[in-house]
Amino acid sequence: MLSGGRIAAEGSAEELKRIVPGGHVRLRFADPAAYRDAAAALSDAGRHDETLSLQIPSDGSQRELRNLLDRLDAARIEADELTVHTPDLDDVFFALTGGDTRVPAPAKAEEAVR
Numbered sequence: 001m002l003s004g005g006r007i008a009a010e011g012s013a014e015e016l017k018r019i020v021p022g023g024h025v026r027l028r029f030a031d032p033a034a035y036r037d038a039a040a041a042l043s044d045a046g047r048h049d050e051t052l053s054l055q056i057p058s059d060g061s062q063r064e065l066r067n068l069l070d071r072l073d074a075a076r077i078e079a080d081e082l083t084v085h086t087p088d089l090d091d092v093f094f095a096l097t098g099g100d101t102r103v104p105a106p107a108k109a110e111e112a113v114r
Helices: 013-018 032-041 062-074 089-097 109-113
Strands: 024-028 046-048 053-057 081-085
Touching: 013 089, 024 062, 032 053, 032 062
Parallel strands: none
Antiparallel strands: 024 053, 024 081, 046 053
């Protein structure tokens, strides 16, 4: 991955995506009571009260998804929607470069001679 003409990171796309945090599972609820129950059962979740959704940190692996679903089943809670977000290469770029998308200005001819 290049940033400003320099190598910011090397590796396959999958290797690069694994180094960036930010993966999560998003649960959305239509029923406010189910949302409140899920928020209580999933204390590690970020709450979004206006959309009745929870965001749970996750690497998106089968093991973590199974654990999350088991926790919901144990509490007898069903989400209306479940989505998994894993970092993409844009996330990697922004994390490694601080979001700097500027293209460096080309060197002036007289500077290149020095």
